Amino acid sequence: MATTKSRTLPLSKRGLNFEMFMWLFTRLSALGMYAIILFAILGALYMGARNEMSFADVLRWGFMPNVTHVQNTNVSDTAPWSTPFWRLTASALLLLAVAHGVHGLVVIADDYIVSTRGRQIVRLLSIIMMASMSLIGLYVLWTS
């Protein structure tokens, strides 16, 4: 209905519980991931990707700035691509993506699992998955 005016309450009247916080986090982390991906693509172009990488490889690096993503390209010296700076950038992207993704899975599960007990199990599993995937991802990023 185009005629209805959207009603919005200020945050102080709405209250900020955990679900509201995660609702906001989902949107802000999406913007954060956009920023990191654009930053990684610009970084790749700055490091000479224009001459040494195809468009697809630049995107592959952009979506996760990990050095293994440039090893199969024509980049001659991968040292600038595996500095702690890029590993930190990749870690930030990984942590944002895992938190965003696992919360998304919980939201989907909540549509189908309605009992209190079931939802508790979903939340427990999601915390386990979030912690393990973050640790495994960080291990891969910092040892590759």
Next chain:
Amino acid sequence: MGLKRNVSLATALRYKGQGPMLTFVLHRIGGLGMAIFITMHILASFVGGKTGAFLNNFYENWLFQIFIFFCVLFHAINGLRITIVDLFPRLIPHEREAIWVEWAVFIPLFAIAVFVIIRTAGG
């Protein structure tokens, strides 16, 4: 636990949610697809060896690349639309127009990507 729908599956499939419903479904498929396959990709890099190589070969197959890029690109563009509209609630009445803009951005970008993937696969 379990599915508790008040309508039959046939009725659910006949639900005409149109554009917004389609983006909702594709956003879910994209999100689930990424969650499953990127988890798999991280685990493959972690395990390494023969299993890791097998999983990563599957991941690098051009058909699979088209599928996963659809998931990533649609989820990203639709997510940006949701973010903008939700953070600026004044825009909510223009949701359907926003979805048209979204398709106008998505279709050319995805077409270029599919073209590049197929050309790279063709050698």
